[in-house]
Amino acid sequence: MRIQLKLSNYVAWSILCLINLTAIPVSKAEEAGVTANTILIGQSAPLTGAAKELGEETKLGIQLYFDQVNAQGGINGRKLKLITLDDANQPGKARDNTIELATKSRVFALLGYVGTDTSVAALPVFSYHETPFIGAVTGTDLLRTPYNRYVFNTRASFANETARIVEQLTSTGIKNIAVFYASDAHGLDGVEAVSEELGKLGLGLAARGSIERTSNDVRGAVYLINRAKPGAVILFCGSSQAIAFIQEMRKQGSTAQFYNTSLVGSTTLVRGLGKDSYGLIVSQVAPHPWGNLPIVREYKRLMEAAGGTPSYGSMEGYVAARTMVEGIRRAGKNLTREGLVTALENMGNIDLGGVNMKFSSTSHNGGTFVDLTMIGSDGRFLY
Numbered sequence: 070m071r072i073q074l075k076l077s078n079y080v081a082w083s084i085l086c087l088i089n090l091t092a093i094p095v096s097k098a099e100e101a102g103v104t105a106n107t108i109l110i111g112q113s114a115p116l117t118g119a120a121k122e123l124g125e126e127t128k129l130g131i132q133l134y135f136d137q138v139n140a141q142g143g144i145n146g147r148k149l150k151l152i153t154l155d156d157a158n159q160p161g162k163a164r165d166n167t168i169e170l171a172t173k174s175r176v177f178a179l180l181g182y183v184g185t186d187t188s189v190a191a192l193p194v195f196s197y198h199e200t201p202f203i204g205a206v207t208g209t210d211l212l213r214t215p216y217n218r219y220v221f222n223t224r225a226s227f228a229n230e231t232a233r234i235v236e237q238l239t240s241t242g243i244k245n246i247a248v249f250y251a252s253d254a255h256g257l258d259g260v261e262a263v264s265e266e267l268g269k270l271g272l273g274l275a276a277r278g279s280i281e282r283t284s285n286d287v288r289g290a291v292y293l294i295n296r297a298k299p300g301a302v303i304l305f306c307g308s309s310q311a312i313a314f315i316q317e318m319r320k321q322g323s324t325a326q327f328y329n330t331s332l333v334g335s336t337t338l339v340r341g342l343g344k345d346s347y348g349l350i351v352s353q354v355a356p357h358p359w360g361n362l363p364i365v366r367e368y369k370r371l372m373e374a375a376g377g378t379p380s381y382g383s384m385e386g387y388v389a390a391r392t393m394v395e396g397i398r399r400a401g402k403n404l405t406r407e408g409l410v411t412a413l414e415n416m417g418n419i420d421l422g423g424v425n426m427k428f429s430s431t432s433h434n435g436g437t438f439v440d441l442t443m444i445g446s447d448g449r450f451l452y
Contacts, residue, residue: 171195179203199407210228221393230352
């Protein structure tokens with residue numbers, strides 16, 4: 070599986086030789102996306118389709134912080150402007166959006182892409198254009214290995230989330246663990262991570278079942294997994310697939326515990342399952358958005374003023390925006406992309422208000438926070 074993932078990365082990089090046939094070279098005479106008054110930031114996210122709620126939440130979290138920074142005069146007199154293009158969670162569209170943002174809009178940096186396959190599709194484009202890519206909503210290893218100078222991860226990896234889940238399950242005596250996954254980069258990352266964690270304990274997967282990333286037909290996966298009678302199932306898929314799978318498993322009489330990772334889209338999951346979401350576990354890589362950490366208090370104040378509803382998705386977007394802005398501030402008045410990269414690398418370990426972010430010249434994996442939450446009977450997240 071590791072070889073398969075590395076080959077996917079190699080294929081993505083091989084596309085680099087084709088980019089210059091369709092992309093317009095960016096002039097080095099002036100820094101892209103930076104004027105005397107503005108800093109342009111680009112984002113590709115699902116604003117339509119099954120994952121649109123997570124995309125909208127992430128965008129909202131970023132915009133909340135941008136609005137606050139702009140209200141205080143911006144950064145060295147420059148206001149932040151976010152340009153968000155809809156990719157409907159489609160890799161090809163995300164790639165095209167990234168080309169447009171890099172060549173037509175000529176953004177300074179990219180922030181808060183939502184999804185694994187969409188972020189991987191953007192990889193050769195932003196790498197070619199040497200555009201900082203910060204705070205993607207994915208924990209995939211494909212953005213971590215090999216090291217990429219322009220990628221800065223502000224959330225924990227899928228491996229981090231999986232390790233926490235497996236630790237929780239095995240510590241309570243549950244060892245027959247199955248995996249349900251979408252057959253995409255996110256799902257393959259998940260299967261590999263669970264297998265590796267179980268292997269450390271001398272265990273193997275009880276069962277596995279997959280689904281095409283654009284399908285909600287879970288019958289085959291349910292059959293394969295349910296016949297193993299697992300004590301728990303870890304899901305690596307979107308919310309609509311998770312909803313369909315959990316409902317069908319329960320319909321077939323399964324008493325398994327269901328663990329979802331952060332990319333599922335917590336808000337959509339609860340809304341889709343209603344009262345049947347009670348007892349589900351979701352790992353989170355952003356702080357509890359109803360909590361009392363300094364960064365959360367600030368986030369809640371801004372969210373209330375904007376008339377919005379707190380969510381893990383917007384909280385993650387907010388953390389990513391805080392991280393990028395800190396880097397821009399440290400990069401100084403003569404702002405350049407290379408200056409931003411260097412500034413982020415030189416930040417070391419910083420406290421954003423109860424959330425730590427740590428970068429260096431050899432590691433751009435800044436976030437390690439993972440928490441397990443349970444959905445209560447009223448649909449609230451307990452932690």
